[in-house]
Amino acid sequence: MSRLDLTLACGRYDRVWPLVDGRVRPEGIDLNVIALEPEELFWRMINHAEFDVAEMSLASYAVAKAAGDTRFVGLPVFLSRSFRHSSLYVRRDSPLTGPADLAGLRIGVPEYQMTAAVWTRGLLAHDFGVDLASITWRTGGLEQPGRVERQALTLPDRVRIDPVPGTLSQALLDGEIDALMAPRVPSVFRREGGGVRRLFPDYAEREAEYYRRTGIFPIMHMVVVRADVAQAHPWVVRSLYKAFTEAKTVALAGLADAPALRYTMPFLLDALERQREIFGADPWPYGLTPNRTALEVFADYLLEQGLTGQRIDVTDLFAPSTLVESRV
Structure with missing residues (x-):
């Protein structure tokens, strides 16, 4: 069976790079990765749905979905997080x-x-x-x-x-x-x-x-698949979710596993050890279950701040096939 060609637009993240250099290949998919900054990427995706798969603002996606926009299918893959x-x-x-x-x-x-x-x-x-x-x-x-x-x-x-x-x-x-x-x-x-x-x-x-x-590490960006792609090839959503998860695992394993510093951070080892003390083994979990608290709080904030007319059900943000955590 031939592999499906899909375009992925996202930032230049270490947790995505194994998908770029071929260390991780999604089952049945060849990805053409386009690196874009969030401001341009989100505008192009929200207004023109240009890419098959894309990094997306959590708020913009949730607001659009709450307003009845069905153009995208969400994956609980959280490429960007940041305290504010x-x-x-x-x-x-x-x-x-x-x-x-x-x-x-x-x-x-x-x-x-x-x-x-x-x-x-x-x-x-x-x-x-x-x-x-x-x-x-x-x-x-x-x-x-x-x-x-x-x-x-x-x-x-x-x-x-x-x-x-x-x-x-x-x-x-x-x-x-x-x-x-x-x-x-x-x-x-x-x-x-x-x-x-x-x-x-x-x-x-x-x-x-x-x-x-x-217990909240604020989620900024997630991943969406264009709904027409997911409808034509239902298996794509699960394949991508598994691949993003594997890519993150590969990236985390390689952070300090080298005889020379991989990144231009003189105190990288100290930062990694402090990170592990605070966050544990995985500071960047994917999936709904480990992120439910953060997502529920975010849903409350969207309603309080007038961005949604009623409180969203966070489960509705993601493709059902990505919520079966035990199969990843």
């Missing part, structure tokens, strides 16, 4: 000293619907008691003007969004916004003497404490 205590920035001379000070202010964010923003707003509301309805969200491009929401949103009146005509980085410096919520580190923070600081300078310690307390 590090993603809040203020001017260096700002009087703001903690998250409680953000109530009633203007916070910049590239897109209201982006997954990183959903997690960060949830953190502000539930860990620090910030009234999200008191905040005006200023949206726009971080370094280039003109960014808009990747899909149309229907939001309740309590959500106030006001686009920024320029860039969010400059708006922060100019005082047009009081704080910035950004998954990418802004150039004004990296720049020497840039005049910007993190709201949580001790973010690493806070993130470790958050994980120990909640």
Whole structure:
């Protein structure tokens, strides 16, 4: 039987690379992997469904599915995760000293619907008691003007969004916004003497404490298969899920298993040992069962923040064949 040619669009992750270099081959599938940055990839997939298989924003997919969009089938393969205590920035001379000070202010964010923003707003509301309805969200491009929401949103009146005509980085410096919520580190923070600081300078310690307390390593991106592909070849979904899982296992095994450092991180071994102490053997689990708590909390946040009209059932986000964990 001939193998099926499929295009996979995603980021350049070590946990995907075994699928690129051939160490892992999905059963019955030849993958053509296209590396793209999230902003471009998500826009192209949400608006044009260009790829057979793609990395996808968890929030954008969940919002679309809750609105009746059936173009994609989800896999519980979570290619991107990140804690978000590090993603809040203020001017260096700002009087703001903690998250409680953000109530009633203007916070910049590239897109209201982006997954990183959903997690960060949830953190502000539930860990620090910030009234999200008191905040005006200023949206726009971080370094280039003109960014808009990747899909149309229907939001309740309590959500106030006001686009920024320029860039969010400059708006922060100019005082047009009081704080910035950004998954990418802004150039004004990296720049020497840039005049910007993190709201949580001790973010690493806070993130470790958050994980120990909640057991949540926030999920950012998942994998979707175009529904027409899954309908024409139902076996594809399970084959891909198994292959992504195997690729991650191969990547984790190779992190420190070398006589020379694989990555340009002088303290890689120390970081890996600290990671194991906090997360255990697998810091990056796939599948619904080990991620149910995080996904249920995320579903609550989507509803609270007006991105869904009713609470989604997290089981409905994924293809049934990927939920049979014992067969992987």
